[in-house]
Amino acid sequence: MDGKRILRPRKLKTENPEHWAIETVCDQLRSIIAKSASFVCGGLISVRNDGPANDHGLASPVKVYWCKGEDNPTRQLTLPLCHNINSKNASDNLRHLVHDCEPATLGKGQEDVLDPQYRKAGKLDPQQFTSSFHLSDFQILENVEQVLLPDLFLGQNRRLKAELYKLNVYSGPFGLFRKHVDTPRSADQIGSLVVCLPSSFKGGNLIVRHQGKEVNFDWSQHSETTIQWAAFYSDCEHEIKPVTEGERITLTYNLYITKTDVVQQAGRVPEKLILDPKSLSSYQCLKETLMKPDFLRMGGTLGIYCSHAYPHTSEGFEKLLPNALKGADLQVFSIFSHLGMDAEFHPVYNPPDSESVWEQEEPNSYDYQAFLSSLPIGTSDLDLYWKFLLFSRRMRGLEDLYSYAKKRHIDLNRHRSREDPLIGTNVEPLKRFFESEQDCSMTEILQNCRDPEIFPGVIWIGLPGNKEKDFLYIAYGNESSIGVYYSHAALIVDIPPFHVRQELSSARAW
Ligand SMILES: O=C(O)CCC(=O)C(=O)O
Ligand SMILES: [Fe+2]
Structure with missing residues (x-):
């Protein structure tokens, strides 16, 4: 993946207030990450x-x-x-x-x-x-x-x-x-x-x-x-x-x-000595955005690349979370947690770009129509498709969206962009020498070794900067190879739909 490119939320074809609100919150998060925390x-x-x-x-x-x-x-x-x-x-x-x-x-x-x-x-x-x-x-x-x-x-x-x-x-x-x-x-x-x-x-x-x-x-x-x-x-x-x-x-x-x-x-x-997350200026900005009905009205998911490097594939690191978070990452985590939203630390895998499975698709384009025809709601409206994804998250959370698709044989892989990162289920220690026996593609090696999940529609914020060795592999076959696969770290935040946010704000006195 080209590390210099700024990953912006995917622009949908229609210009509507919801997309504008997404842009706003992404900019706010970028500025928290860029300026506020000390190192x-x-x-x-x-x-x-x-x-x-x-x-x-x-x-x-x-x-x-x-x-x-x-x-x-x-x-x-x-x-x-x-x-x-x-x-x-x-x-x-x-x-x-x-x-x-x-x-x-x-x-x-x-x-x-x-x-x-x-x-x-x-x-x-x-x-x-x-x-x-x-x-x-x-x-x-x-x-x-x-x-x-x-x-x-x-x-x-x-x-x-x-x-x-x-x-x-x-x-x-x-x-x-x-x-x-x-x-x-x-x-x-x-x-x-x-x-x-x-x-x-x-x-x-x-x-x-x-x-x-x-x-x-x-x-x-x-x-x-x-x-x-x-x-x-x-x-x-x-x-x-x-x-x-x-x-x-x-x-x-x-x-x-x-x-x-x-x-x-x-x-x-x-x-x-305990700082109140409310005292952070970024808290106010985020709170205001989350109170806007136009911002992810039906809920959604943000993937925020960590600003700092973590030894997240070292033995025992998982137990140190969230205490091990540093600077801006800690701020982002604390603000969302304080607002009552789930923020979780996950390893993130950038897709092996050269894979033919992704090469076949146009970069940045979802095969919406094909996916829509497999959905129970039977609609061909792009916005409704989008909302369906978000809606299903609202109902059952991120993990269940994945198993929902699996049960109904909906191949989420076909609906992802070539650029979409894959999200590791757990923070796990470095795996040494995963062996794959036949001619395995990189995607298969990644999937067999770590089984990361594919979530179309995550709004990615920031850059995948720091990486850690995630697993080492040997692939036997006609052209045997040996290599290292790296993962980045990101905070995955579930944004509930607007009406749940309203309930949260009164229950937690935002
Ligand atoms: O002495 C210093 O200011 C820094 C020393 C340092 O970077 C190190 O020991 O790794
Ligand atoms: Fe040093």
Whole structure:
């Protein structure tokens, strides 16, 4: 599929208010996804000049202790350097720290490789060092939770857990880390946190990007006297520009989501910190649209491509939903849930384009007439056909539309456009080596391996950006092949018909 094309709701031939209202809600959703949610945050803590740490949020100088191996002495360095009694010793210790670090690797595919053109830095593993810096002294995780893990629906109780990952030193004049995305270590990893210790350097900006937006952290100016930090979702691309002078010394942490139990009262999010989805500006816009009778009067389905990447084919990911949702995806999910509508996370498969079964059909055209003749309502009106689909969803929900068609031998496949994605029934772990014995087409392999569902008439919003390996296959036959099939992630939202929305709005006080 052409990734650059904007997927708009299919334009029907007649211009009517219903189609106009669909366009409006799609634009609103696109703008929620494009602008509103945050993907990164950061802060600064000044180090006190002297005297004991006071309660004005100032930090004590940071002591770092490290030992390169059993035969080596344990060394200590206090940062900022000016806090050491003997400045000559301090500079020596800083040199020792730089020297004792091993070259830092980077993840390429499944491997960790050394490539100084791409990453030039030193590292110590957590078992080789300790420090007097503790995130909890400055409530850094609580701050990060407010931005990256806002509690948008009551009872959610998700929290962040940080695991110290490395100490890194990026030294001038060539220390850098080019554009990359951090390798998630497990299904519950949601972000990365970097804490820059007080040590003078120039350059070394950290730039974090997500969907065309970027945040540039220039820590050089206050590098000598402050601790500076940044946290971001792990799927955001980021880079460290070259350090031109000095030593940029960081502690990096992996951030994981955890769900606190109600029993663990201490871990509960205080009620005052739970954001009300109604306070989001996008909530108002959506609510107004949903109250318009012209918008999907008979109900319908939206397929909203996720804005962030998820390890949705990692073992155990399904259990983390919806807690694992990030940024704009969380906002979309919370708003619809709050309005009483079903929003579900599903893997989505883009059709194997080259398939002859789809090639036969004109792109973008449904074989309405053929389908209509197989329908009990016996009408040839396009709009009624459309409404029939929506109506059957109203009656029995999405899943039943599929089994309805199956029972009556209605081949939905024939009525889909070549471009329509297929929706995976469940979030499932990566399937390794599905074997197909004869000459199987890609469609058959996909269908046998995952059995995704075909829903004509889903209104797709956004772009299928991030993809995950979904299954690996070997197809035997005349021309045997081996390959990987990817899936995207989307939120599938069932929009009830207008009269049900009216009931929901009064029952739930929208
Ligand atoms: O030091 C930083 O600012 C970011 C470090 C980083 O991207 C990493 O360790 O993967
Ligand atoms: Fe990184």
